[in-house]
Amino acid sequence: MRQSQLFTKIKKEVPSGEVAKNAQLLLQAGFIHKEMAGVYSFLPLGLRVIENIKQIIRKELNAAGCQEMCMTALQSKAIWEKTNRWSDDVVDNWFKTTLKNGTELGLAFTHEESIAQIMSNYVHSYKDLPFFAYQFQTKFRNELRAKSGIMRGREFLMKDLYSFHTDKKAHDEFYEKMKEVYMEIFRTLGLGDNTYLTMSSGEPFSKYSFEFQTISEAGEDTILFDKEKKVAINKDDFSDQIFIDFGLNKDEYNFEEAKSIEIGDIYSLGTKYSEALNLTYADAEGKNHPVFMGSYGIGISRVMGTIVEVCNDKNGMIWPEEVAPFAVHLVSLCVEDSDVAKVDALYQKLVDAGVSVLYDDRDLRPGQKFAESDIIGIPHRVIMSKKTMQDNSVEYIDRKAGNTEFLTADDVVRLTASWQSS
Amino acid sequence: MRQSQLFTKIKKEVPSGEVAKNAQLLLQAGFIHKEMAGVYSFLPLGLRVIENIKQIIRKELNAAGCQEMCMTALQSKAIWEKTNRWSDDVVDNWFKTTLKNGTELGLAFTHEESIAQIMSNYVHSYKDLPFFAYQFQTKFRNELRAKSGIMRGREFLMKDLYSFHTDKKAHDEFYEKMKEVYMEIFRTLGLGDNTYLTMSSGEPFSKYSFEFQTISEAGEDTILFDKEKKVAINKDDFSDQIFIDFGLNKDEYNFEEAKSIEIGDIYSLGTKYSEALNLTYADAEGKNHPVFMGSYGIGISRVMGTIVEVCNDKNGMIWPEEVAPFAVHLVSLCVEDSDVAKVDALYQKLVDAGVSVLYDDRDLRPGQKFAESDIIGIPHRVIMSKKTMQDNSVEYIDRKAGNTEFLTADDVVRLTASWQSS
Numbered sequence: 004m005r006q007s008q009l010f011t012k013i014k015k016e017v018p019s020g021e022v023a024k025n026a027q028l029l030l031q032a033g034f035i036h037k038e039m040a041g042v043y044s045f046l047p048l049g050l051r052v053i054e055n056i057k058q059i060i061r062k063e064l065n066a067a068g069c070q071e072m073c074m075t076a077l078q079s080k081a082i083w084e085k086t087n088r089w090s091d092d093v094v095d096n097w098f099k100t101t102l103k104n105g106t107e108l109g110l111a112f113t114h115e116e117s118i119a120q121i122m123s124n125y126v127h128s129y130k131d132l133p134f135f136a137y138q139f140q141t142k143f144r145n146e147l148r149a150k151s152g153i154m155r156g157r158e159f160l161m162k163d164l165y166s167f168h169t170d171k172k173a174h175d176e177f178y179e180k181m182k183e184v185y186m187e188i189f190r191t192l193g194l195g196d197n198t199y200l201t202m203s204s205g206e207p208f209s210k211y212s213f214e215f216q217t218i219s220e221a222g223e224d225t226i227l228f229d230k231e232k233k234v235a236i237n238k239d240d241f242s243d244q245i246f247i248d249f250g251l252n253k254d255e256y257n258f259e260e261a262k263s264i265e266i267g268d269i270y271s272l273g274t275k276y277s278e279a280l281n282l283t284y285a286d287a288e289g290k291n292h293p294v295f296m297g298s299y300g301i302g303i304s305r306v307m308g309t310i311v312e313v314c315n316d317k318n319g320m321i322w323p324e325e326v327a328p329f330a331v332h333l334v335s336l337c338v339e340d341s342d343v344a345k346v347d348a349l350y351q352k353l354v355d356a357g358v359s360v361l362y363d364d365r366d367l368r369p370g371q372k373f374a375e376s377d378i379i380g381i382p383h384r385v386i387m388s389k390k391t392m393q394d395n396s397v398e399y400i401d402r403k404a405g406n407t408e409f410l411t412a413d414d415v416v417r418l419t420a421s422w423q424s425s
Numbered sequence: 426m427r428q429s430q431l432f433t434k435i436k437k438e439v440p441s442g443e444v445a446k447n448a449q450l451l452l453q454a455g456f457i458h459k460e461m462a463g464v465y466s467f468l469p470l471g472l473r474v475i476e477n478i479k480q481i482i483r484k485e486l487n488a489a490g491c492q493e494m495c496m497t498a499l500q501s502k503a504i505w506e507k508t509n510r511w512s513d514d515v516v517d518n519w520f521k522t523t524l525k526n527g528t529e530l531g532l533a534f535t536h537e538e539s540i541a542q543i544m545s546n547y548v549h550s551y552k553d554l555p556f557f558a559y560q561f562q563t564k565f566r567n568e569l570r571a572k573s574g575i576m577r578g579r580e581f582l583m584k585d586l587y588s589f590h591t592d593k594k595a596h597d598e599f600y601e602k603m604k605e606v607y608m609e610i611f612r613t614l615g616l617g618d619n620t621y622l623t624m625s626s627g628e629p630f631s632k633y634s635f636e637f638q639t640i641s642e643a644g645e646d647t648i649l650f651d652k653e654k655k656v657a658i659n660k661d662d663f664s665d666q667i668f669i670d671f672g673l674n675k676d677e678y679n680f681e682e683a684k685s686i687e688i689g690d691i692y693s694l695g696t697k698y699s700e701a702l703n704l705t706y707a708d709a710e711g712k713n714h715p716v717f718m719g720s721y722g723i724g725i726s727r728v729m730g731t732i733v734e735v736c737n738d739k740n741g742m743i744w745p746e747e748v749a750p751f752a753v754h755l756v757s758l759c760v761e762d763s764d765v766a767k768v769d770a771l772y773q774k775l776v777d778a779g780v781s782v783l784y785d786d787r788d789l790r791p792g793q794k795f796a797e798s799d800i801i802g803i804p805h806r807v808i809m810s811k812k813t814m815q816d817n818s819v820e821y822i823d824r825k826a827g828n829t830e831f832l833t834a835d836d837v838v839r840l841t842a843s844w845q846s847s
Contacts, residue, residue, distance in 0.1 A: 010492060010547050010556040010589075036543045039530075044496040044543060047558075053495075070432060073475075074466040076498070076563065077580045098522045100532065102579075103569050108461075110522065110532075121458045121466060125432050134432040136469075141498065141563065147525050157524075158499045167432075 025308035026152025041149025041157035051328040078109040110143035119280040137164035160303040193323025199235035215267035222262040272296040320380030329361040332381035336388035447730035448574025463571025463579035473750040532565035541702040559586035576730040586721040615745025621657035637689035644684040694718040742802030751783040754803035758810035
């Protein structure tokens with residue numbers, strides 16, 4: 004799209020009142036708008052990143068046989084009382100509201116109860132199992148403090164997947180598969196190098212669970228990790244017992260300690276929810292059993308914040324290709340109509356080739372254009388000016404590496420074929 | 426996808442406790458799940474329809490130069506007090522909640538205040554105008570009664586677009602253009618024949634506005650419409666004055682009266698919100714003016730309900746091709762492995778060709794398969810059985826017309842190229 008049409012603008016200064024780097028950069032670049040602490044709107048550039056993240060996850064989950072659905076925010080007291088999670092004494096981050104007739108409702112902070120309730124309509128026999136259902140959905144959590152930008156929100160976007168099995172064995176097979184699927188997702192999201200499958204407490208559902216922790220100074224967690232062996236343990240749960248339980252020899256590892264961000268987690272839920280909500284199946288002999296469930300979460304807006312925390316330099320953000328709001332930032336320094344026509348032509352060629360392009364067609368000083376382009380952080384920058392045109396070339400800058408090349412316009416069209424298309 | 430994998434199942438009976446046809450059929454077919462009155466989850470088939478509706482609208486709005494964003498549900502009291510819409514005495518359908526520290530919050534029933542507030546950060550000069558921003562977003566409305574299925578929800582999905590202009594003249598040009606864009610959207614959604622651009626009161630923002638009313642017995646509105654001249658007026662606002670104001674001669678029209686569903690509306694907001702929220706721009710002389718705004722809504726879940734109300738027969742739903750959850754329902758009546766392999770092969774061919782196919786590979790009686798296929802309402806049905814295979818053919822049924830043809834498998838692959846791909 005033409006940048007002159009984009010309603011957001013880049014602020015000269017990092018906004019005050021934000022301590023988190025992710026919120027500072029995203030606000031400055033006009034990706035998000037702060038409604039209140041922990042509550043952010045997504046503006047056009049930010050929403051494009053969110054949609055890219057969702058699409059990467061959707062593709063992997065669908066390939067793994069998962070089915071997409073979407074549950075509601077408004078929740079009935081009745082189903083949450085069945086698991087003893089309605090009371091504010093038990094769950095301390097409910098937002099509650101009321102219907103006109105005085106009926107209390109909750110705003111979902113998670114969806115185990117809702118999905119178990121829904122599935123009790125559809126699961127009757129062992130033949131109905133297994134299956135896996137997920138959603139991208141807004142969660143509401145009444146956090147006492149919200150200072151981590153879009154990484155710990157009061158209203159935030161999450162992908163939650165739930166799996167339904169006849170027994171623990173069937174569950175464990177899928178759970179192991181999901182470890183791989185999740186790591187593949189985080190690799191595609193550009194976080195593979197810094198993200199560790201991390202052993203952790205499974206409370207309140209099981210003895211252990213796994214978290215996906217991305218190393219970052221902005222993290223609220225701390226992990227001990229072996230870089231080479233790719234083994235990590237949440238510091239809170241580091242003990243001799245955990246090595247015994249997982250059959251590992253502690254002496255074989257060289258652990259480093261680092262702050263980290265939990266961008267995903269996978270839990271065995273066992274039969275806690277299915278028993279409470281009467282989600283049962285009849286086996287081949289007609290005998291009833293509770294369904295064995297698993298839960299697999301990824302914080303979508305948190306992933307976006309984590310990418311910003313991990314991928315930036317002193318000049319601004321550096322989006323990985325797969326999630327970048329646009330693949331190419333085409334920056335025109337041309338003024339004369341005949342030159343501008345040539346930039347327009349390259350823009351159109353790229354659009355026709357299916358490449359997502361932000362075209363900076365604004366009448367501004369080159370210095371401001373470059374500084375703003377750095378802040379936005381689109382991975383591939385193509386600059387056209389009177390000077391480059393005299394050489395019949397364009398200037399190409401890789402935002403991450405920072406190196407400059409001079410290419411022909413046709414080279415650019417060819418190169419972009421290997422970049423993200425929209 | 427293989428229907429044996431789909432976790433939802435079709436119920437034999439229409440569920441009790443629903444008076445609205447749309448909810449009855451959608452619940453029976455497993456497209457939605459009722460959490461409580463006016464609050465429905467979207468299950469895989471239903472979500473596919475919702476996503477198709479969104480994609481049709483997104484495409485048209487992007488082509489018209491609109492920019493997608495996404496605002497929050499949680500709302501600060503402060504900005505709604507500025508327009509005097511915070512008080513429950515003024516707005517009677519707020520859901521309210523509170524932060525831990527006691528601060529009152531609202532759940533957005535609409536977003537004029539939020540968007541005016543956001544845009545006040547980005548609009549400074551007349552050069553920043555016009556622009557147009559929209560979202561697909563969940564609205565919360567604390568309706569006293571909710572008996573219309575997914576057509577009047579307490580939690581529902583809406584597309585709301587807002588336009589920002591220097592003055593009324595610029596606004597009116599865009600407003601006229603949007604009338605055309607909206608009618609094109611409703612035509613693509615399969616509602617074109619039954620939907621009328623309807624003159625209506627513009628209260629509280631302006632004297633008149635326009636609604637898009639779809640004729641249906643399930644409607645809560647009544648319109649007077651001239652079928653040939655495609656002119657319609659909301660019965661509540663029918664008066665001699667409206668003809669005078671629009672420069673029309675009442676005697677030239679043959680009005681019929683019918684119940685109708687309001688699936689969209691377009692409002693001139695004037696400067697009501699921009700004045701209250703300090704959304705102003707400086708003209709070429711540096712003088713400040715409030716921005717002139719317009720608002721353009723489409724109820725996404727309501728459109729889905731309306732399509733069900735308009736497109737059904739005694740056997741079930743009949744989805745228009747463009748929004749159908751799948752383009753093709755491939756129904757196998759084969760049992761022997763060698764026959765099943767042939768159905769599998771056609772399924773794979775269609776998937777490879779980019780056609781969205783629901784493949785009924787379940788081991789059920791043909792009668793039940795056909796009855797369920799009618800209820801789901803996928804527009805194109807392809808049946809393969811031992812009998813059709815002996816003739817080297819497949820049976821094709823058009824769900825709407827009901828006619829049957831015998832085709833070769835290759836014919837089907839060719840035909841589907843003109844049907845919806847996913």
